[in-house]
Amino acid sequence: MVAKTGSHYEVIVIGAGVAGIYQIKRLVDLGMNATVIEAASGLGGTWYSNRYPGARFDSESYTYGYSFSKELLDEWHWKEHFSAQPENLRYLNHVADKFDLRRHMQFNCRVEAAHFDEAENIWRLQINDGRTLTCRFLVMGLGLLSIPTLPRLEGMESFKGRSFHTFHWPHEKLDLSDKKVAIIGTGATGIQVIGEIADKVGHLTVFQRRPNWSAPLNNGPISEKEMAAIRADYDEIFATCARTPGGFVHEPDRRGFYEVPREERVALWDRLYRTPGFAIWLANFREIFMDEKANAEFSEYIADRIRQRVKDPKVAEKLIPKDHGFGVQRVPMETNYFEAYNRDNVELVDISETPLVRVTETGLRTSERDYDVDIIIYATGFDAITGAYDRIDIRGIGGQTLREKWKDGPSTYLGIFIHGFPNLIMPNGPQSGSASTNYPRGIETGVDWCTALLKHIRANGYVRAEATQEAEDQWTRHVNDMYAMMLMRRAKSWFTGYNSNVAGHEEGRFRPMIYNGGAPKYVRRINRVAGNDYEGVTFSGAAPVASAAS
Numbered sequence: 001m002v003a004k005t006g007s008h009y010e011v012i013v014i015g016a017g018v019a020g021i022y023q024i025k026r027l028v029d030l031g032m033n034a035t036v037i038e039a040a041s042g043l044g045g046t047w048y049s050n051r052y053p054g055a056r057f058d059s060e061s062y063t064y065g066y067s068f069s070k071e072l073l074d075e076w077h078w079k080e081h082f083s084a085q086p087e088n089l090r091y092l093n094h095v096a097d098k099f100d101l102r103r104h105m106q107f108n109c110r111v112e113a114a115h116f117d118e119a120e121n122i123w124r125l126q127i128n129d130g131r132t133l134t135c136r137f138l139v140m141g142l143g144l145l146s147i148p149t150l151p152r153l154e155g156m157e158s159f160k161g162r163s164f165h166t167f168h169w170p171h172e173k174l175d176l177s178d179k180k181v182a183i184i185g186t187g188a189t190g191i192q193v194i195g196e197i198a199d200k201v202g203h204l205t206v207f208q209r210r211p212n213w214s215a216p217l218n219n220g221p222i223s224e225k226e227m228a229a230i231r232a233d234y235d236e237i238f239a240t241c242a243r244t245p246g247g248f249v250h251e252p253d254r255r256g257f258y259e260v261p262r263e264e265r266v267a268l269w270d271r272l273y274r275t276p277g278f279a280i281w282l283a284n285f286r287e288i289f290m291d292e293k294a295n296a297e298f299s300e301y302i303a304d305r306i307r308q309r310v311k312d313p314k315v316a317e318k319l320i321p322k323d324h325g326f327g328v329q330r331v332p333m334e335t336n337y338f339e340a341y342n343r344d345n346v347e348l349v350d351i352s353e354t355p356l357v358r359v360t361e362t363g364l365r366t367s368e369r370d371y372d373v374d375i376i377i378y379a380t381g382f383d384a385i386t387g388a389y390d391r392i393d394i395r396g397i398g399g400q401t402l403r404e405k406w407k408d409g410p411s412t413y414l415g416i417f418i419h420g421f422p423n424l425i426m427p428n429g430p431q432s433g434s435a436s437t438n439y440p441r442g443i444e445t446g447v448d449w450c451t452a453l454l455k456h457i458r459a460n461g462y463v464r465a466e467a468t469q470e471a472e473d474q475w476t477r478h479v480n481d482m483y484a485m486m487l488m489r490r491a492k493s494w495f496t497g498y499n500s501n502v503a504g505h506e507e508g509r510f511r512p513m514i515y516n517g518g519a520p521k522y523v524r525r526i527n528r529v530a531g532n533d534y535e536g537v538t539f540s541g542a543a544p545v546a547s548a549a550s
C-alpha cells in the first residue's frame, strides 16, 4: 500500500508549459490528486524562458491559444497576428490565474530522477530540493526545445564581456545601443533576434555556419474590430486547424505542381510571399516537401527574393542555402532579417569559410582574425525533443534507463507510451502528433486523450498501463517509414535529431523524432486506438486484465 503522506499523488505532471498548464486543468476538473513540478521559477515553459528580442509565435496568435474555454476565447484580445513573448507569457499566466491552477504547481523544483517501483506500480521522483515524491502516473510535459545547447568552443569561460544563450536572455532590460554584439547561429531564433536588434545595436557581427531559408512573417496588429471578427469565427478557425496536416489555418494547394503552368505557380508564390505566417510553406504545393525538382524550382524562387532584398550580391549569395531546399526543416519566419545586412553596422562572417577557432577574453577568433565584442549571443539551438528526457535519470522495468533505450533515437507507441516504462504518459512526446504541427493544437489533442485514458484507468481500478513491445515497434517503424517520403529526411535539423553540439547527435545519425503523417491522420489513429479498448496497451490491476496487440 502506498501511504498518503502529502508526497504521494495520483498524477505528477513534469513541466508547467503550454502542455502542463492544460493537463493540470483537466486533472483538477476530474478531482484527481495531482501536481505540476516545474524547474523554472514561473510557469510558461518556452515563453517563460525565451525572452530574447524578436521572440514571437510563428503560429497565428488566435490558433495558438487554448480552445477549451469559450469564456477565455471571448475575453482575450490578441494584439498582434503573431504575438510576442511578453504578451504570450501574460496570456499563460492569465489562464493559470483564471482557472486557479497556480496552487497545483511547484516551482523551482527540478526532477532529477524518476524510477519505477515495480512492486508498488508507482513512480518515485527525486527532486533537487531533496524530497522524494511518488505518483501512480507520471505525465511528461517537458517541452521540445527546453534544453539549450552551446558550441563546444575553447575559451568560452575566459570571455570578459557578457555572453548567454538566447534561452537565457537576461530578464532585466539589456541596453544594446553602442555595444559591439556577436551572434552565433542563424536558425529561427538567430533570424528573429538579428531582424529585431540590427537597428538597436552599436555593431552586430553575425557568425553564420549554414544559412537557412526564411520568408517574411508579415505580422501586424489586430484591431478591436478584427478581434471581434476572429472571436465570431473561432469555431471555423479551430475546425480548419483540425483539418490541415500542420494544424494551422493554411491548407495545402492540392493542385498538382506540374499541372499548373509556371506563370500560375509564380503568381501563387508571389501571393504567398505577401501572406502572413507559414502560408509560404504550408499553403504551397505538396510536391515541395517530396519532389526534388519541384523543391529546387521553388527554392530558386525564394533565392531570387533574397537577391532582391540584399544589396551586396556577395552577401546575398552567402545567405542562400546551398545544401538543402526550402522547407525541409521548420522555416524560420523573419521580419527585416535580410534588410539587416544592408546596414553599415551589420557584418556577416561566413564561418563555413573561416571557422570559429576559439573564444578569447575580448571576443571571438576565426581562422582569419579576431573580433572584439562586448556581448556574445549564442543562438545555437537545442538538444531537441528527447534532450529534456535525457536530462532526467528515468528508469523503468528492471532498472532500464530511458537514456539507454533511446540512445539511437526515440521509440514509442503513438508518441504517448514507452514499452518498459509503465504508467509514464507523454501527451506531446517524441513521435506524437504535436511536435511537427501547430504545437498547442497538438497539445490539446494529446492532453485530452491522456486525460480520457486516466479516466478509463480510474473507472476500471487499474494500477498499471504499459504499451506492448509489438505496438511500440510497429508505431516506430511507421514513423520511420513516413520519413522515407519526405525530403526532410536528409536535412541536418532538429527534426531529424541533428545537433553538432551534443555528443552522438552529430551529422549522419538519423533519428525518427517526429510524426510526419499530419494532425488529422494522427488524431484518427489515436481515437481508433482508444475506441478499440486501447489496443496495444496492457492494463493490470483490480479489473480483469484487458490486453490486445495492434
Ligand code: NA7
Pocket (backbone or CB within 6 Å): 145, 150, 151, 152, 184, 185, 186, 187, 188, 189, 190, 208, 209, 210, 330, 379, 380, 381, 382, 494, 500, 501
Ligand atoms: P536551430 O534551428 O537548431 O538553429 C541553431 C543555429 O545555430 C543554426 O544556424 C546552427 O548552424 C547554429 N549553430 C549551432 N551550433 C553551432 C556552432 N557550434 N557553431 C556555429 N553555429 C552553430 O535552433 P533555433 O533556436 O534557431 O530554432 C529552434 C526552433 O525554435 C525553431 O525551429 C522554431 O520552431 C523555434 P547549423 O545549421 O547547425 O550549421
